Amino acid sequence: MKLAFAGTPSFAATILRGLLGSEHEVGLVISQPDRPRGRGRKVTRSPVAELATEAGLSLAQPARIGEAAGEISAHDALVVAAYGQILRADTIYAAPSGPGTSTPPCSPATAAPPYRARHHGGEGETGVSLMRMDEGLDTGPFALQLRTPIPPDMTGGELTAALAELGAKAVVEGMSSLAKKMLTLTEQDNDLATYAPKLGDEERVIRWGEPVERVHDRVRALTPHIGARAYHPDLSGPIKVLRARISEKNVRRGVPGTILPAKEHILVACGEGVLEVLELQAPGSKMLSAPDFLRGRRLEGTFSS
The missing domain is CATH 3.40.50.170 (Formyl transferase, N-terminal domain)
Incomplete structure (x- = not known):
């Protein structure tokens, strides 16, 4: 034809x-x-x-x-x-x-x-x-x-x-x-x-109070072109979480959004379960793996929910 x-x-x-x-x-x-x-x-x-x-x-x-x-x-x-x-x-x-x-x-x-x-x-x-x-x-x-x-x-x-x-x-x-x-x-x-509505700004923000499966779905759906956003009080703008996985590590959890102690890993408590952040991008920076990100700065405390 x-x-x-x-x-x-x-x-x-x-x-x-x-x-x-x-x-x-x-x-x-x-x-x-x-x-x-x-x-x-x-x-x-x-x-x-x-x-x-x-x-x-x-x-x-x-x-x-x-x-x-x-x-x-x-x-x-x-x-x-x-x-x-x-x-x-x-x-x-x-x-x-x-x-x-x-x-x-x-x-x-x-x-x-x-x-x-x-x-x-x-x-x-x-x-x-x-x-x-x-x-x-x-x-x-x-x-x-x-x-x-x-x-x-x-x-x-x-x-x-x-x-x-x-x-x-x-x-x-x-x-x-x-x-x-x-x-x-x-x-x-x-x-x-x-x-199926367009994803607005509010849908781009990670809601740490949700179950880890839901948080993980949000992250992977928005990677790489949009990026799921997370907000931390020590940073001037949003972090883009570009790759993550559901953690199987046995760690004590805190309130949703809490960054849990873990050497060379970024583990964040969710409403149910723990998310491991594998790749992320800080404001004004390039995308980095979690270990490379942690070599340049400390990330402690709690993400906004």
């Missing part, structure tokens, strides 16, 4: 790369315009735009995707993956075979990205769905779903990468079925849909 592809971040670039290695032809790539990014606010292309340029593909970067509807109509189907705009009807139905989109998770949930909320909640499984878009928000019928477990120590970054690879597989399989007119669609039960 001759496809138009719309996407922006690294997640979408992985899916585009999967299509480029398949039997399908990508005739047009649409991505968000170049924008200032990072601390230096340097104008930068999106990962999808970078890949399209490297691969010598036709690239469009309109302010609104509807401006590319005419170009999309020259293709058999439109694949959308994390593009970053809500599509209007004239764009959704521009291609003869209609659009499909690869989006986690497997069950009806709307947000960006809903799989992080699943991870944050300690769920053991997630996945991707290929659906035919309609004018609602993730309300179209499913074409296929692929699932993957969430191992107990997997970080948010690792899960995102795994889901991107799974999404690429789903899109390639789905487009092959569409080309053969064998794509089966299943309507969603929108009454079962849940809303």
Whole structure:
């Protein structure tokens, strides 16, 4: 099939790369315009735009995707993956075979990205769905779903990468079925849909009074791109806890947030259990392992709860 592809971040670039290695032809790539990014606010292309340029593909970067509807109509189907705009009807139905989109998770949930909320909640499984878009928000019928477990120590970054690879597989399989007119669609039960809200600032702060399993889920879900925050009275800003594990060490616990005595280890009492902090970043510093962090400073007392 001759496809138009719309996407922006690294997640979408992985899916585009999967299509480029398949039997399908990508005739047009649409991505968000170049924008200032990072601390230096340097104008930068999106990962999808970078890949399209490297691969010598036709690239469009309109302010609104509807401006590319005419170009999309020259293709058999439109694949959308994390593009970053809500599509209007004239764009959704521009291609003869209609659009499909690869989006986690497997069950009806709307947000960006809903799989992080699943991870944050300690769920053991997630996945991707290929659906035919309609004018609602993730309300179209499913074409296929692929699932993957969430191992107990997997970080948010690792899960995102795994889901991107799974999404690429789903899109390639789905487009092959569409080309053969064998794509089966299943309507969603929108009454079962849940809303997965964006994680606000309060959700980034570790709540030491929670059970250690819940604290650990928060840390790994927010690593590495956001980082779970912890506040200590001796520091001017938040510490980012970037990797941790549930401690099996037999130590006497204090009130939640208490830093427990342990040579070359950072152990913190939780509402139930003890968390061992493995990697962290102090304000204005780089990420360090716990032993390296402790060589440069002492960390005693209690984190704010």
